[in-house]
Amino acid sequence: MAPQHRAPRSPRPQREISAWRPPVPGVVEVFHAHYTEYAYPMHVHDAWTLLIVDDGAVRYDLARHEHGTPHDTVSLLPPHVPHNGSPVTEHGFRKRVLYLDLSRLDESFIGPAVDAPDLVDPVLRRRVGQLHSALAHPGDELEAESRLTLVGERLRGHLRPRLPGEPRPDRTLAGRLRELLDARLVEGVSLEEAARLLQAHPAHLVRAFSAAFGIAPHQYLMSRRVEHARRLLLDGRPPGEVAPATGFFDQSHLTRHFRKLVGVPPGRYARAGLGAA
The missing domain is CATH 1.10.10.60 (Homeodomain-like)
Structure with a gap:
C-alpha cells in the first residue's frame, strides 16, 4: 500500500496576550499582544488608545482614512471614534498598548488626534517604552506617574503646540518637591499627591525638578x-x-x-x- 502524503499544515495563528490594570491614576489598562493572522473589526473604546508596535506593522482605518504604524511611530487613537486594525505582513505584529482615561487627555484633543493619529517622534516612542517598563514592576508607581506625565505633556505638545508666554517651572518649586521626597523617603508619595500638596501641575513638578537637579523625581x-x-x-x-x-x-x-x-x-x-x- 502506497504511503499517504498529507499536505503540510499551515502554522496556527498566534495570539499571545497579557493585560493588567496598574495602580496608576489615568491608566485604565495595559495590554501587550502578539498577533499573526488576526484582524480587528471596526470598534470603539471609551478611553484613549496609545499604541506602539515593537515588531511588524499595523494598518488601520480611523474616521474613514487609512493609517499605519511604521518604525518610531506612536499612534494615539481617540475615544469614541471607530477604528479597526490588521497586520501588514503575514508575520503579524507585536504591540504594546496603554488605555488612558480622559483625565490625561481631555475631549478637546479628540479632533486633533483624528486628524493626525500617528506621531513620528523617537523621543516619545522611547518614553512610552520606558513607561511600559515602569508599569510592569510593582513599587515603581512614582516612576510610572512621572513618565506618564512626561508622555502626556509631549502628546499635548503634538496635538496643541505650546503658546508663547506660558509660565515655565521654577527652581523654588523643585526645592519644595525635593524636601517632600526627603520627608517621605520610606512611605513615598504619588505624583498626584505631590502636585496637590505643592499646588502645582504634575508636569510642572517633573520639569522643574529635572531642570533644577538633573535627575527625575523618581x-x-x-x-x-x-x-x-x-x-x-x-x-x-x-x-x-x-x-x-x-x-x-x-x-x-x-x-x-x-x-x-x-x-x-x-x-x-x-x-x-x-x-x-
Whole structure:
C-alpha cells in the first residue's frame, strides 16, 4: 500500500496576550499582544488608545482614512471614534498598548488626534517604552506617574503646540518637591499627591525638578532609598528586612534598583562589607 502524503499544515495563528490594570491614576489598562493572522473589526473604546508596535506593522482605518504604524511611530487613537486594525505582513505584529482615561487627555484633543493619529517622534516612542517598563514592576508607581506625565505633556505638545508666554517651572518649586521626597523617603508619595500638596501641575513638578537637579523625581527617590539601604546592609541587616525599611515593595524590588545603581545585588554588597570589616 502506497504511503499517504498529507499536505503540510499551515502554522496556527498566534495570539499571545497579557493585560493588567496598574495602580496608576489615568491608566485604565495595559495590554501587550502578539498577533499573526488576526484582524480587528471596526470598534470603539471609551478611553484613549496609545499604541506602539515593537515588531511588524499595523494598518488601520480611523474616521474613514487609512493609517499605519511604521518604525518610531506612536499612534494615539481617540475615544469614541471607530477604528479597526490588521497586520501588514503575514508575520503579524507585536504591540504594546496603554488605555488612558480622559483625565490625561481631555475631549478637546479628540479632533486633533483624528486628524493626525500617528506621531513620528523617537523621543516619545522611547518614553512610552520606558513607561511600559515602569508599569510592569510593582513599587515603581512614582516612576510610572512621572513618565506618564512626561508622555502626556509631549502628546499635548503634538496635538496643541505650546503658546508663547506660558509660565515655565521654577527652581523654588523643585526645592519644595525635593524636601517632600526627603520627608517621605520610606512611605513615598504619588505624583498626584505631590502636585496637590505643592499646588502645582504634575508636569510642572517633573520639569522643574529635572531642570533644577538633573535627575527625575523618581530617580532621585530611588537613589536616596538605595543609599539608605546601603547603610543598613553594612550595619548587618539582611536584604529581606532592609527592603521594607527603605521603602521598597519587596526584596526583588530592592535588588533590581540596587543592582542598577550599585552594580551588584544587595546580598553581595553586604557580604563585601562584612569581609572588609
